[in-house]
Amino acid sequence: AQSVTQLDSQVPVFEEAPVELRCNYSSSVSVYLFWYVQYPNQGLQLLLKYLSGSTLVKGINGFEAEFNKSQTSFHLRKPSVHISDTAEYFCAVTTLSTGFQKLVFGTGTRLLVSP
């Protein structure tokens, strides 16, 4: 079964600094990978997705992520964060095999951007 690990429960960062949110997945078959953002008291919105092809994926709000098959990772990055990026970020995976109907989420990383 697929699983997702987000190693950091909380990441504090100053405004305009770069940030990386880490995500590792466990699957022996091909996967689709997603990053979602959740602002306070709201639902989840898609930031970006990796389906196939180029391993560097660009998303909304200046975020990007790199798929690394050998490391089974899909880390999210932004070169310069804003106060408005304060939110919770979830990594998710779906496998292209048994259980492909399911979308499995990590435990989330809370990004705290301070002035």
Add this chain to the structure above:
Amino acid sequence: NAGVTQTPKFRVLKTGQSMTLLCAQDMNHEYMYWYRQDPGMGLRLIHYSVGEGTTAKGEVPDGYNVSRLKKQNFLLGLESAAPSQTSVYFCASRLALFGQNTEAFFGQGTRLTVV
């Protein structure tokens, strides 16, 4: 464009009471999901549906039942609520499991408190 709509947004139940959460989507999506979100645990899949009239168990199905009588609606029922079911519940839908349109769209959530 409404997307995914959850009803109600907030509810307080007494232990042992029953209730039904409604999820409605207007995007003609085939696949629908119910998740619960608890602090430090991310989103955990309760039940899901791969089409009208079909449902399947996720990772935390106990104490919940679901029905998908119409393609656009996915109902989550609690027959006898327990304090452990205090959570924020999210419904999601997906158009496809493969290809470009595989991302999930989320409702705004239902905050349920069982006292």
